[in-house]
Amino acid sequence: MACRRDHGWLINPDSLTARLQQRYTQFSVQTLQMANARVIQDEAYVLHLKLHQLATVREVMLLGNQQAVVFAHSVIPRRARRGPWHHLARLGNQPLGALLFANPQVRRTPLTYKKLSKHHVLYQKALPQLAVPPAYLWARRSVFYLNCVSILVTEVFLPALHD
Numbered sequence: 001m002a003c004r005r006d007h008g009w010l011i012n013p014d015s016l017t018a019r020l021q022q023r024y025t026q027f028s029v030q031t032l033q034m035a036n037a038r039v040i041q042d043e044a045y046v047l048h049l050k051l052h053q054l055a056t057v058r059e060v061m062l063l064g065n066q067q068a069v070v071f072a073h074s075v076i077p078r079r080a081r082r083g084p085w086h087h088l089a090r091l092g093n094q095p096l097g098a099l100l101f102a103n104p105q106v107r108r109t110p111l112t113y114k115k116l117s118k119h120h121v122l123y124q125k126a127l128p129q130l131a132v133p134p135a136y137l138w139a140r141r142s143v144f145y146l147n148c149v150s151i152l153v154t155e156v157f158l159p160a161l162h163d
Helices: 004-011 016-023 041-047 078-082 086-090 096-102 121-129
Strands: 027-038 054-064 067-077 112-117 136-146 149-157
Touching (some): 078 086, 086 096, 112 121, 121 149
Antiparallel strands (some): 027 054, 054 067
């Protein structure tokens, strides 16, 4: 799966936000984008969306001591914005993870993992934060459910997390 130094961050099912807040004296979220967009094909499949459907896509950098350590990409289907996830539109620079793990009604699917090559769209979106682009980046994702409505969260781990 992953090299040893990535392994612990990838497989730990606890809140990544909480773990980053414990590791770094300064933790913050920088919103890069929150807009309606077409989803990536495999995301549409996971969320049972048609490829032509739009969803709200939120992209943020998680910063530890003012350095980008994780690129996060969340997909919020339209039905979720009208339903139990309606408050996500007002998150701003607040961490999504804190909200998800604070609600005991939220359920999460098991984590899945992927080694992203330089050609993957999410690698390309993380690229501006990489001084020296590595051959690949590791990512994980899972679906969060609240009242039978789902959102998809993908976290791309940047090399600075391991420095």
